[in-house]
Amino acid sequence: MSAPDTSRTVVTADVAIVGAGPAGLAAATQLGKVHGRQALVLDRESRAGGIPRHCDHPGYGIRDMHTFIGGPAYAERLVREAKSAGADIMPNAMVTAVHPDGALDVTSPAGLLRIESRALVLATGARERARPARMIPGDRPSGVYTTGQLQNIVHLHHGRVGTRAVVVGGELVSWSAVMTLKHAGCRTVLMTTQYPSPESYAAFTIPGKALFRFPIATRTRVVRIIGHGNLEAVEIENLDTGAREIVECDTVVFTGDWIPDHELARTAGIAIDPGTKGPLVDTALRTSRPGVFAAGNVLHPVDTADIAALDGTFVADRVAAFLDAGEAIDPGATAVRILAAPPFRWVSPGVLRAGDPAPPRQRLLLWTDQLVRFPKVTVSQRGRVVATTLLPWAASPGRVFRVPWSIMDAVDPALGPVTVGLANAPRVGTTRNAVGEFIPSRCN
Numbered sequence: 006m007s008a009p010d011t012s013r014t015v016v017t018a019d020v021a022i023v024g025a026g027p028a029g030l031a032a033a034t035q036l037g038k039v040h041g042r043q044a045l046v047l048d049r050e051s052r053a054g055g056i057p058r059h060c061d062h063p064g065y066g067i068r069d070m071h072t073f074i075g076g077p078a079y080a081e082r083l084v085r086e087a088k089s090a091g092a093d094i095m096p097n098a099m100v101t102a103v104h105p106d107g108a109l110d111v112t113s114p115a116g117l118l119r120i121e122s123r124a125l126v127l128a129t130g131a132r133e134r135a136r137p138a139r140m141i142p143g144d145r146p147s148g149v150y151t152t153g154q155l156q157n158i159v160h161l162h163h164g165r166v167g168t169r170a171v172v173v174g175g176e177l178v179s180w181s182a183v184m185t186l187k188h189a190g191c192r193t194v195l196m197t198t199q200y201p202s203p204e205s206y207a208a209f210t211i212p213g214k215a216l217f218r219f220p221i222a223t224r225t226r227v228v229r230i231i232g233h234g235n236l237e238a239v240e241i242e243n244l245d246t247g248a249r250e251i252v253e254c255d256t257v258v259f260t261g262d263w264i265p266d267h268e269l270a271r272t273a274g275i276a277i278d279p280g281t282k283g284p285l286v287d288t289a290l291r292t293s294r295p296g297v298f299a300a301g302n303v304l305h306p307v308d309t310a311d312i313a314a315l316d317g318t319f320v321a322d323r324v325a326a327f328l329d330a331g332e333a334i335d336p337g338a339t340a341v342r343i344l345a346a347p348p349f350r351w352v353s354p355g356v357l358r359a360g361d362p363a364p365p366r367q368r369l370l371l372w373t374d375q376l377v378r379f380p381k382v383t384v385s386q387r388g389r390v391v392a393t394t395l396l397p398w399a400a401s402p403g404r405v406f407r408v409p410w411s412i413m414d415a416v417d418p419a420l421g422p423v424t425v426g427l428a429n430a431p432r433v434g435t436t437r438n439a440v441g442e443f444i445p446s447r448c449n
Contacts, residue, residue, distance in 0.1 A: 012117060013110070013116075013117040013118055013119040014115070014116060014117070014118050014119070015118075015119045015121060016045070016118055016119070016120050016121070017120075017121045017122065018043065018044065018045035018093070018120065018121075018122045019036075019042045019043055019044065019122065019123055019124070019328065020032075020033075020036055020042055020043075020044045020045070020122055020123065020124045020125070020126065020324055020328070021044070021045050021047065021107075021109060021120050021122035021124075021125050021126070022044050022045065022046045022047065022125075022126045022128055023047050023048075023100050023109070023125070023126070023127050023128060023129055023269065024046075024047075024048060024055070024127070024128035024129045024130055024301070024303075025046045025047070025048035025050070025053035025054065025055060025084075025094055025096070026048075026054070026055020026056060026057075026128060026130050026301065026302075026310075026313065027055055027057065027069075027079075027083060027301065027310045027311070027313040027314035027317065028128035028130070028300040028301025028302070028303075028313040028314060028316050028317040028320075029046050029048070029055075029126065029128035029300075029301070029317060030046065030053065030054075030055075030083040030084060030086070030087045030092075030314070030317065031069065031083065031087075031313075031314035031315070031316075031317030031318045031321070032044065032126055032128065032300060032317035032318065032320055032321040032324070033046050033087040033090065033092035033094075033317075033321075034083075034086045034087045034089075034090045034092065034317075034318075034321075035090075035317065035318045035321035035322065036090070036092075036321045036324065036325060037087075037090030037091035037092055038086075038089075038090040039321070039322075039325075040321065040322075040325035040329075042324075042325060042328065043091045043092065043093065044087075044091075044092045044093070045092075045093045045095065045120065045122070046087065046092055046093070046094045046095065047095050047098040047100055047109070047111060047120070048094070048095070048096050048097075048098060049097070049098065049099045049100075050096060050097075051096050051097055052096055053080075053083075053084045053087075053094050053096060054077075054080025054081065054083060054084055055080065055130060055310070056076075056130065056153065056310065057076035057077065057079045057080040057083075057310050058076065058077055058080045058160075058161070059076065059153065059156035059157055059160050059161060060075070060076030060077075060156060060160070060181060060185075061075055061076060061077060061156075061160045061185075061188065062075060062076065062181065062184050062185075063075050065078075065079035065310055065311065066079050066082070066311060067311055068309075068311040068312065068315060069311040069314040069315050069318070070082065070311070076310075077160075079310065083314070095113065097113055097114050098111050098112075098113045098118075099111065099112045099113070100120075100269060102269075102272065102273070103125070103269050103270075103272070103273035103275075103297075104273075105273075105274075105294075106121075107121075107122060107124070107125045107294070107296050107297055108120060108121045108122075109122075109125070123296065123328055124296050124297075124298065124324045124327055124328055125296060125297045125298070126297075126298045126299065126300060126317075126320055126321075126324060127269060127270055127284060127292070127297065127298070127299040127300075127303055128299070128300050128301045128303065128313075128317060129265070129266040129267070129269060129301075129303045130265070130266050130301060130302045130303055130313075131263045131264060131265045131266060131283075131302040131303060131306035131307045132151075132153065132263070132264060132266055133151040133152060133153060133178070133259060133260060133261060133262055133263060133264075134151075134259070134262040134263070134264055135151050135154075135259065136149050136230070136259055138264075139259065139262065141227055141228070141229070141230060142228070142229055142230070143229040143230030143231055143239075143240075144230055144231055144232050144233060145230075146230065146231075146232035146233065146234055146235050146236040146237070147234070147235055147236065148166070148167055148232070148235055148236030148255050148256050148257065149230060149236060149257050149259075150166070150256070150257070150258050150259070151258065151259050151260070152178050152179075152181060152182040152185070152258060152259075152260045155182060155185055155186070155258050156181075156182075156185050159185050159188060159189045160185065160188075164189075165189060165190070166186070166189050166191050166256050167191055167236070167254070167255030167256035168190070168191055168192060168255060168256075169191070169192055169194050169253065169254045169255055169256065170186050170191050170192065170193045170194065170254055170255075170256035170257065170258060171193075171194060171195045171196075171197065171227070171239050171252055171254045171256070171257045171258070172186075172193055172195070172196045172197070172257075172258050172260060173196075173197055173198075173227055173257065173258065173259045173260060174196075174197075174198060174204070174259070174260035174261040174262070174403070175196060175198035175200065175202075175203030175204045175205055175221060175223075175403060176204045176205055176260060176261040176403035176404065177204075177205050177309075177403070177404060178260045178261055178307075179196060179198075179203075179204075179205065179260040179261065180205055181260075182258045182260050183196070183217055186256070186258070187217070191256055192219075193217055193219045194219055194252065194253075194254060195219060195220055195221075195222060195241075195252055195254075196219060196220070196221045196222070197221075197222045197225045197226065197227060197241055198221065198222070198223055198224075198225070199224065199225065199226050199244060200223060200224070200376070200402050200403070201223055201224055201376065202223055202376060203221055203223070203403075204261070204401055204402045204403020204404060205403065205404070222241060222243075224243060224244045224245050225241050225242060225243055225244060226241070226242055226244060227239050227240070227241060227242075227257070228240050228241070228242045228249065230257070231251070235255060236254065236255050236256065236257060237253065237254075237255070238251050238252055238253045238254060239251075239252055239254060239257055240252075261307075261403060263302075263306035263307040264282055264306060265281065265282055265283035265302065265303040265304070265306045266303060267282055267283050267284065267303060270283070270284045270292070270299070270303075273294065273297075274294075275292045275293055275294050275297065276292065276293035278351065278353070278355045280344075280345055280350060280351030280352065280355070281304060281305060281306060281351045281353055281355070282306070283299065283303045283304045283305070283306065283353075284299040284303065284304065285355050285356060286298075286299055286304060286353075286354045286355065286356065287340070287354055287355075287356035287357065287358055287361055288354050288356070288357060288358070288361045288362060288363060288364040289323045289361050289362055290304070290316070290319065290320045290323060290354065290364075290365075291323070296327065298320050298323060298324055298327075299320075300313070300316040300317050300319070300320040301313035301314075301316050301317060304316070304353050304354070305351075305353045305370045305372075305405060307405075308370065308405045312365075312366075312405075315365055315366060316365050319364075319365040319366075320365075323362075338358045338359050338360055338361075339358065339359055339418040339419060340356055340357070340358045340418070341356070341357050341358075341416075341418045341420075341421055341422050341423060342355060342356060342357075342422045342423070343355050343356065343357055343369075343422075343423045343425065344422055344423065344424045344425070345371060345372075345424075345425055345426075346385075346424050346425065346426030346427075347374070347426070347430070348373050348374045348375035348377070348400075348427060348430050349371045349372065349373050349374075349406075349425060349426065349427070350371075350372045350373065350374055351371065351372050352369060352370070352371045352425050353369070353370045353371075354369075357413065357416065357418060357423060358418070359418045363410045364410060366407075367409065367410040367411070368407045368408065368409065368410060369407070369408040369409075369410060369412070369413070369425065370405050370406070370407060370408075371400070371405070371406045371407075371408060371425065372402075372405060372406065373400040373401065373402055373406055373427075374402055375400070375402065375430055375431065376399065376400070376401050376402060377399065377400045377427055377429060377430055377431070378399045379395065379396070379397065379399070379429070380395075380396050380399070380400040380406070380427050380429065380430075381393060381394070381395045381396075381427060381428040381429045382394050382395075382396060382408050382412060382425065382426075382427060382428075383425070383426050383427065383428045384412055384413065384415065384416060384423060384424070384425055385423070385424045385426065386416065386417065386420040386421060386422070386423055386424070387420055387421060390428075391415045391416060391417075392412050392413070392414070392415040392416070393412075393428060394408070394409070394412050396408070400427065408425070
């Protein structure tokens with residue numbers, strides 16, 4: 006056993022929550038308001054609220070607050086409700102380590118801290134992969150952003166960007182980038198996506214094209230950044246023909262391509278789901294470490310803010326049960342993995358135990374690499390299909406696909422791992438994506 010670190014000030018709490026975004030704040034609110042438990046919420050940013058603080062457009066709060074407000078107003082309301090419920094929010098607090106007993110090492114303006122709690126919730130969220138992580142060659146000029154960087158500059162610091170932009174990606178967040186660019190006086194001249202159709206909902210894509218009047222280049226990728234000092238252009242390649250084109254621009258925004266902020270979980274030795282790249286959790290959102298839970302987009306990169314908030318409310322109830330009754334994993338309960346079969350990339354949650362509750366909103370969350378407009382979802386064990394359901398909503402790349410938990414009713418944990426797939430996915434070949442990985446492409 007290592008000696009205690011006497012150089013750090015010790016702070017104790019019932020529950021420590023890492024991350025003051027929608028999931029973390031909603032968890033703190035539920036813990037205080039419903040369960041009478043005070044949560045300490047830590048965040049590395051100078052203000053709580055998470056990503057919605059950066060997103061100055063409406064569309065927030067639909068599922069959790071039953072309203073339709075802008076990102077900053079939504080973030081302020083989350084913070085206000087958490088504080089009203091008794092939560093202690095500590096900004097500018099960088100968590101640097103999670104110890105085996107769940108204690109946290111924290112660096113803050115108050116000095117070095119050791120946070121000791123009876124339960125821990127990881128709500129660290131997700132981020133977009135930046136240009137270096139996508140391994141896109143070319144020059145290294147200014148004017149290259151992710152959506153998060155762009156929104157931070159424009160909405161938080163009231164800075165300026167260029168006048169002609171290329172947006173890489175066709176997801177919901179891509180349209181958020183387009184709106185932020187417009188707010189900054191920058192015209193989007195092209196949206197490019199590797200998929201055969203934009204990943205966003207048609208309700209966004211069709212009016213977006215009509216309102217902003219720029220082309221969307223499908224089955225394309227950025228292969229080169231051009232510019233010395235300042236960005237001058239990008240080179241676009243058609244994935245089917247190999248034809249290339251130079252598009253003049255002074256701004257490029259890389260959107261989507263999400264990865265969870267999982268560094269704390271990884272360095273703590275918490276099991277990681279190889280599909281989501283976030284902590285592996287069961288339907289109660291427990292991690293492999295007793296007393297450590299996870300919620301929000303660190304588990305499913307990436308879903309909307311209100312879904313992350315509902316995760317937080319759900320996990321708070323499970324944390325309270327753990328604290329109040331010592332609820333822990335039954336060592337006799339059979340645990341089986343829930344796995345995703347192509348074209349699904351991942352499924353969350355990833356562990357099923359007999360007797361555990363259904364997951365948040367009684368939904369399985371999946372991510373697909375192919376568009377299937379009327380997906381027939383299958384659940385298999387030992388190579389045999391045990392359940393199927395035909396859903397009336399599309400499975401589309403670039404957004405979370407939701408499957409009712411009731412499809413798992415036929416699963417017998419004693420039969421081993423469960424695989425979720427699609428019976429009517431089209432045959433696929435392979436094509437390289439923007440980072441050189443192989444991705445599915447439709448075979449006719």
